[in-house]
Amino acid sequence: MNKSKFKFDWLVLPLFGIGVVLLLWSVFSATWAKELPSPMKTWEKSRELILSPFAKRGEMDQGILRFTWYSLVLVAKGYAIALLVGTPIGFCLGLSKTFSKTFDPIIQILRPVSPLAWLPLGLILFLGAGKQASELGALFTIAICAMWPTVLNTAVGVRAIPQDYLNVAKVLKLSRTKTLFKVLIPATLPYMFTGFRLSLGIAWLVIVAAEMLTGRPGVGGFLWQEYNSLIYEHIILCIITIGVVGFVLDRLMSVVEKRFKTA
């Protein structure tokens, strides 16, 4: 228990770490990376976006949290699709050897494909949707990239169900649905939530790429636009925002995950 050397090390040390990075950043921007805006300059330019985070002055000139909100809504939709599709596939993989043998190789091939590769395909698929095409294409990309951790973790979880539990189901002659809801799903939940957490991380990674390529308003789309408008300070603001939001999402999910671990 006596690991901490002084009282507020949990706060002071991280702040010190941030300080070191800020210092390096200032030094770099002052020396060999002249194009890199300094921390001070970044703050000055971003102040308005941060201090009135929900303002809307134009399609691509909005508060940073407003952009983040657009991105989160899109991620939530794509993520929901990923879970709804991924979990049943995971169960099938875990329950049926034949299903697993049939589809595991193709899953292993599709899994490492980058979101940047899926997005054009998504846009083509929903070409007929007109104005909706970019949103549907982005959703398709988020869903297909984010579902693999859910699929694989669910499958592992189903395979790891102790034989004891299955024997109980057999001896009590539980019906298929009862076995699924009373035994299989509760036993797999901890694994499923690990998958859900990893999937959410990926969904958040994908959103930026998807918005950049489709030019949708959102934190990634804004980043790309500011690059084209040569306002480099806002790029850094976007990077920090994306990082912080991703971190918060991961923390939230791991709180949920821990709740199910003990079950």
Add this chain to the structure above:
Amino acid sequence: MSTYLELSNLTKIYENSKGPQIVVKDFNLSINKGEFVCLIGHSGCGKSTVLSMVAGLNDSTGGGIILAGKELVGAGPDRGVVFQSPSLLPWLTAFENVKLGVDQAFYTASNEERRQIVEYYLSVVGLANAMHKKPTELSQGMRQRVGIARAFALSPKMLLLDEPFGMLDSLTRFELQQVLIELWRKDKKTALMVTHDVDESLFLSDRIVMMTNGPEAEVGDILEVKFPRPRERKAVLEHPDYYRLREHLIEFLEVHAHYKKAHEQERIPPARFSLGETECQVLPKNECPTPKEMASNSN
């Protein structure tokens, strides 16, 4: 008394890379209604395989099982099984674990009646105050009490117990043997129990079936235990026949241990450990299938 459970020429063969492994061969046994029978033998001799075939968790390769005049096919709540590990679902409370089975066995009863059945059996095994606790909040002994309550609450035709007290310390084991024997006497269930504890089998059973060592395990000898019931542990231990019967069992087990040893010598030597005063052997791992292999074979 008439035969209630009949095992005739029950055989189990596993196919593996070394060819067919005959685990149990032509196992014959009749059990009367209301009788308590123990199957005793060395670890890995196939006694648990016999039990899991009766439970329907493991398909037999040959022979048949008749319970109450009907041939058994597959598992079902007409046989209450108490597993070696309590096998409770950890996300359900003790009450819900028992209720899960009761809901299956008494699906025509009202919810209130089913609740009463669950509460009755949990109280009888001494868990009246711990009904709504999760298995993680219960001691190992209390969990196995829930396991026993779950088996009896199904009101099964017969009870199957697979070394139910093997994982418990000896004090808890004595307590649970008492709980089991009292419930058994009240409900007048036919019971088949697998054990390798000589004293346990003498205290509980009407007959002790000794199994020869596998491969090709079969019934070696049957011992009648005629201590008067209801039994008191002290009275049983002081009974003039007790040590004669105990000697008989141990001698049988020892003879079979040596027979096995001679067979095993060229191969991996079996690990030995002692259980009370009996010596037991553990077969090399490839000799006997693990429960997982059994399960995948039965699919």
